[in-house]
Amino acid sequence: MAEIAEQSPSRISARRSGWGELFRKEDWWAIWIGLGLVAAAIALFANGSSIKWLAVAPQKWPHLADAAAQLRAHGTQYAALFLLWAVALGLGTAALGIKLSRFLPAFLALYVAAGAIYFLGLWDQAAHYNLEPPLVALGLGLLISNTVGTPRWLEPGLRVEFYIKTGIVLLGAGLPLTLIAWAGPVAIVQAAIVSLVTFGVIYVAAVRLGLDRRLAATLGTGGAVCGVSGAIAIGGAVGAKKEQVSVAISLVVVWAIVMIFVLPLVARSLHLPTGVAGAWIGTSEFADAAGLAAAQTYGGYAGNVPGITGNADAAVSAFTLMKVIGRDVWIGVWAFVLSLIATTRWERTGVHSKTDAGEIWRRFPKFVLGFLIASAVITLVSKGYDYATYKKEVLPGLVAPLQSLRTWAFTFAFLSIGLTTKFREFVSVGARPFYAFTIGVAVNVLLGFVLSTQVFNEFWSRLGQ
């Protein structure tokens, strides 16, 4: 990674506010790419065509020969889709400082591997053998990175957050704005309860165990708000020690990966409806990418595992409402408040933070705006059609291809999670941070379960009907 870093333009990142921000943060690039694809899909649809030729996706296949036949029949489309992603994502990563000549070979390998996993997930026996694409992608990536090691030339192509944010913007195209308005307030209430309680538990436990308050706050927001992103946002806002941020990151990543496997497994054994399971995962997972892997896995059980009601998309929709709308968007407020407390109440560090309310916007996860705009635009376009025409024309010609592009983006991300997670490189976290964070994890998971399956059960169940 350092080898790539040496080629970045400058050593010091000065505060450059204004328009420059629109091209040097991946949140904005996810918006440009996601909304660009939505705009192209709408333009083609309005002219009687569709983006579906380009947004190619594997179909169910019973025998290997059928999969090979699909590949032969649609080979040109898969090549065109690679070009589309390579240009769009390559432009974005180049603007972020990663050389295009290093990104492209890495992305080609990622695209081929993601395609193979996408195909595998559509084998008609995949559910029988538990070959859910997110888990296969994650498991394969973890196996490679923690045994033979991820090749260095592959690293420039492994941009988990860039892919997941682009996918979330595209996800907005499949979620009507009316649904977000209907479910958003409940998601915010549920997420607020869990976030405040989880943060409180981790913070108090950490302080009682004698840990520094800045570490306690970094651990708390990592567990309660938005995982690794929460940890780095609060670590910077309160001026935590570099090692403290690393400790929080290590704990979040390990627990988030454990939860990718555990939450869908427990929900499956309880036959939770897809909407309810998605809400629980959205409440109790720590990071967007990890949670989407778990939610998409669970959505895949719909129609394949007896006793699980609801449709496949409900798990991802409920997760996104809970995690993105309910938790992620508040990170700026957490940063502002904790920075203020750190400056005025906690032990001085020698570095004086200049807190102001602008912190709330500066740290706002901007990709959420793209998600909302995509939802609003598709809702507007669909408004002129009755339900029968929507099902016959708008869904297959406009919405479904965008959902297929979303699945590609998510698969790139799931594969990248595993390939970038090298447990041996994690810092030693120590017993006390581990205990404090783990107590919070337990409370978070139990409280999220009770709220999703008892208090708001009826509400989340309806989401999948």
Add this chain to the structure above:
Amino acid sequence: MKSHGERSCAGCRHFNGRPLDIEAAMPGLASLSSAFAAVRSDDGICAEHDRYVSASSVCAAYASPA
């Protein structure tokens, strides 16, 4: 005499806010997040204090870039 803006961490020799360097210094960061994320704002690593600080912070150990 420099203003606070000029003397903030963003302009200090000890401060490194380059995203790829931050990801290299904090294993796991790129696995489930990113140093290019908006939530990071312009924070960076202070080599003098060994802290992860906001670019707008100030301190007595400020040093002009070489």
